[in-house]
Amino acid sequence: MTVRVLCTAVPGSGLFLPTVPLAWALRAAGHEVLLLNNGDGARAAAGAGLPVVDPLPERDLWAEFLAAVAGMLKGDADREPERGGFGWFGQHMIDGMLPVARAFRPDLVITTTEQGAGRLIAADLGVPLVEQGIRLGWAGLEEHVVTSRRDIADYLEPTRQRLGLPEAPVEPVATIDVRPPSMGGTATDTQFLMRYVPYNESRVVPGWVALPPERPRVCLTLGSVLPALGGVGVLRGILADLSTMDIEILLALGDIDLSELGELPANVRPLGWMPLGALMPTCAAIVHHGGSATVMTPLVHGVPQVSLPKFADQPLNAKLMADRGVGLTVAEPEQVGAALARVLDDPAFGKAAAEVRDEIAEQPSPAAVVARLAELV
Template identity: 45%
Template sequence: MRVLFVTSNGVGHAFPVVSLARALVAAGHEVLVATAGEGLAVRQSGLPVADVAPGLTRAALVERVRAAEPEAVREMLAGRIRDMREVARPISVLVRALVDGVLDLAREWRPDLVVQSQAQHAGLVCAGALGIPLAEHNFGLVRATGMAELMRELLADVFQRHGAELPQRRTVLDVAPPSMVPGPAGRLLRYVPYNGSAPVPDWLSEPVDRPRIAVTLGTVAPGDSGIGPVERVLALAGEIDAEFVLALGAVELGALPDNVRAPGWLPLNALLPTCAAIVHHGGAGSTMTALDAGVPQLVLPSGADRYVNADAVRERGVGLSAAEDELDVPLLNRLLTDAGLRAEAAAVRAELRAMPAPEVVAAELAEWIRG
């Protein structure tokens, strides 16, 4: 079986598909990832990757979206989004940017199945044009019910140009723990974190004499809303009996308190097992990786789907959420000492680990295609 993965041009959408793609390869299937821009970093995983929109960086795409749908972008950055359908028009701009490259690649490579990352529907057009099944791989807690039909309306000219209709056979691969969402969107798939490749420092495996707190803003938030939350953490760090590790990449921070490390970019799935807690921006990758590690979270959301994730973390009891200006010493101490948060985080970790593993779902997909 040949499986074409189609993802948008960002690591937050490309990285979550890696574990399933690797499971398919291990089972003897052929896999190819179609993406662009920052999404090309998925090459680090060892998977074959094709650039379907050369030069289309995330910054270039954002400018296109801002020009075409300025009000929708303002709503998204303000954090008012609760359903993917609310940002269907901005997403349609992404589809138009990728779809021709995806179709050219697919017509040459001839896949048997298309797996598309959530919030990216060039794969929908591709599967419809080739008359093959489609699996939508979601990346977190936000729901996308009804998006295919809405995209068919918004992209009627694109569907017509490529001779496509909605694929007759579609399924959704849902990585969200059922206790944190209204209901499963489709086939459950255990979330196995892949956070990129980077050298792991020796000190990460050494014993620590006090709790460790990871701090990250992901790959997108610093460019959208700045590093204000990190600066606030740094202002408070000296009053907390903990070691803070800033997993931020190349960010200029100046002098740091003695109990703060800034090693540059670290894969969260390597860092979090050594941590007692995490402070982050609410990105799906950070949220889901923390859930997989069973680590209490403090979420300081900053737009897009991050408020959805923050609300779910708070309501499930696996962490806390706050505005940046609400971050203070008592809140950080509660994150470290609240036994209830730790117990619920462990419960959700067990829930995730009980979901069907990527190799199981890979076999199910192969059987589905044969059926």
């Protein structure tokens, strides 16, 4: 039986790109799939070879969201949205999403927790709603997810009433959990464990990336949000410390202007945008901000980690990683160098990382989960 599946998420890369492998698996199984996303999220979906519609092409909601966050951090009241929270995305996207969804006539809607519009669409069409977990720290049946789900539903209640949509249960009929069991992953009759498959967009990878390095190779990244909020300056001291170590540093910061860092140390290679999954097989460690996708990708490859978390779910992701023995989390940039030296020198971190890697490999693949999703229709 062919199932028609509508997938949606918030357009931020870290909140959308982890959903791509399941959409691939649905299409590979012969199901019809349509994604609804905005701005860079829509363009990334198209780049991943997926059918996608941008319901609000005249706006870039993620750019607006980051500008508002930056304004709040700077105390600029004029840049603050009238209401904060992830429900804001559903509020602004739903008017364009509904006509497309009604025309597509899905049998199933898959959404992330953050995109509350998926719940409204499923209710309008009378089809099952599945929530796809994409985070390590906020996932599955955890209290934070349950609370966030309800908060977003409350946020969108005026929108639901304005559009005359039927009331809908806050809870989805099923959830997908990508966490390894030793880090919280839980399987129930309505919660499906799924192997995390990294996807960080596609790029042509230089040949040397795949070759064994002459000295330990360490990836250094801050994800996509922190650099956009002006967080690159924190790297100056970190790079100065790491320049004294006998390592090769892969600096993965996207298309951010690095001029404020001055002349880079001799052991640093700036890469721009490069899929983390392509870098991890030859890396001995990674230093990062604690973003969920940035923690999960090295877990898949068994790479030890050092995390300097800042906000959102980053501290929880970093704590879960450190508690599992896969790496260390530090509070200040000045602590990164010593933590990295310890992670590289102590084989216990590599052993724990290899254990988690093997655990993830044994989890049901997206293809296996697709079969369970089809049974919900």
